[in-house]
Amino acid sequence: MSLTTQRQTHPSAFDLDGPNTSASPWWRWLFVLPGLVAAAYGVYGLLTAGSRVPLDSWLTWFVGSALLHDLVIAPIWIGLGWLAARVLPDAARPAIVVGAAVAGLLALVALPFVLGVGADPENPSFLPREYGRNLLLVDAGVLVLAAVWAGVATVRSRSRAVAEDVC
């Protein structure tokens, strides 16, 4: 890669895509300057919180949360998408992708309740439901709907293809 293309690809500190930024909107500074102040205030607060915010624990969750997405959640989803592209007929993919996204999001959000680590036998009003069973039922319902939609879409696209052949 030559130096010029390199420059074109990375013209500024924040611009990942590469078009020139001379057309930068005037309102950007209304976000950048207060944003820097707010972020600095947050860092100051974290650094001066003392024993209430041990920085090793904070840093573990700060970096860990980003890595949980980058190294676990995203690769699983991208891998599933890769699989879907190879296994499923084109017409079925939208339904399955939408269904899997909804089912997966529900599972992620409900996971802490399903695990129930914080449950307290003294307090039956907290986590009063059967979360594992409910999640299974809801996700099964979502996936069945998605499968039906995928089936209908596939049949329709085949009959359309046949009709086009006949004509």
Added chain:
Amino acid sequence: MSTLDRLLGARLPSPPEALRRGPFREGAFPSPLHSERRAARVGLWLGLAFTVCFVTGLISHLIQQPPGWFVWPASPAWLYRVTQGVHVATGLAAIPLLLVKLWTVYPKLFEWPPAGSVSRVVSRLSVLVLVGACAMQLLTGLINIAEWYPWTFFFTTTHYWTGWLAIGAVAVHVGAKAPEIRRGLARRGTSGAVAGLTSAQAADRAVANMAAENQSVSRRSFVLAAGLGVGAVTLTTVGQSLSPLGAVSVLSPRVPGAGPQGLPVRQTAVHARVTDVGADYRLVVEGPNRLELTLADLAAFPQRTERLPITCVEGWSASATWTGVRLGDLLEAAGLPRDTEVTVESLQERGLYRMSTVAPPHASSPRTLLATGLNGSPLDPDHGYPVRLIAPNRPGVMQTKWVTKVAPA
């Protein structure tokens, strides 16, 4: 060229091309939905969600640790229930939005070379701060409402300060990405959608946009997945604060009617170690005319009944019918003005929330009670037997249970 420009633009050595494998390959992420337009549009919703969370979170913080200039009213009684319910519901809805947003820009994680220049290193570190702060807020927030504490920091302090960092990083990101956002939000085909692009770049984008419309998993499927994801998460959890949906929200950690006397509990009497309240119980009201009241003495005061919600900082809330003595009546009997700022102390000996301050708007509100009854029967120990504070428009942690002392602040 200034020294700074030269420093920022300085090329860093690239790793050998042989290492460019897997996700680092050119075209490793073929979907045209990994685009500036999708990132900008999901980002708009995510930015709104973070703004709502920040503002409602700040309100909750100010109520609990009020600076001198801050006054929180006692009316309307439902206001905090709404702001805190919205805080948690919006935070949960932001989880799908953040995941979708990160999906749109995921290929950028594998840009090649990984660190082409000093400015790229700075930029990528700033993105790490942005993603780290946002992901941490949502993840620890979710785990916190599951009352699971797999960390050594104090959650509320950490959530508050990291909230400032997150909203600041979001704002800086919006400013830094202003040209891309303006293009991404502009209608397709207008000059705004290609502002700042070379004609070759604009032509490339047009091809990608067309592909995004026509491919099997199209832009419509993408929007549908994001919208239904947010809708499903909200519908299955929001019933913990929006009681009409209580039966629909089959994944909510709380159910409005579930608990002793039909009301959920945050801290139990066993946990607070207040299980042996006997006949020697007294409610002390400090003042020029100090009161030391038995339960029978309290019952001799005029009894009032109020329908007021309990709202937990964890987002759930439920209305209940409370019976007891007006705080103002007790203050007056103790020789204090009705709008005296007072502290209310619990029998609970330890814990951050064993004491709360009642500011003048709440102290003087006719709806603020020292309650002895709930939904028609004496308070359950878990709801604060023998006496608890219940005031309109306050977080649950400030509705002190097992009250034994009221004193001017």
